[in-house]
Amino acid sequence: MKNKANPDDRSDNVEKLQFSIDNTIKNYREAEQMMSITDNEQTRQELKEKNKRRKRAVEGLREEIKDEANARNQQYK
Helix, strand or coil: CCCCCCCCCCCCHHHHHHHHHHHHHHHHHHHHHHHHHCCCHHHHHHHHHHHHHHHHHHHHHHHHHHHHHHHHHHHCC
């Protein structure tokens, strides 16, 4: 039996990307709160590094949203 590839359905990619951004921002804010209350310097540094990566991830996801929105607009022209 041969497996069929699923068709490329990009119809909800913008929404999925936005959901990821929202969750990443939520985690960023929670980490900021943790940094403000922890006395452990190692933990604080780890959270700071994670938030640097989260910030870059959000920037990349926003670029992907622009690409997906443009692709969606081109599809309906």
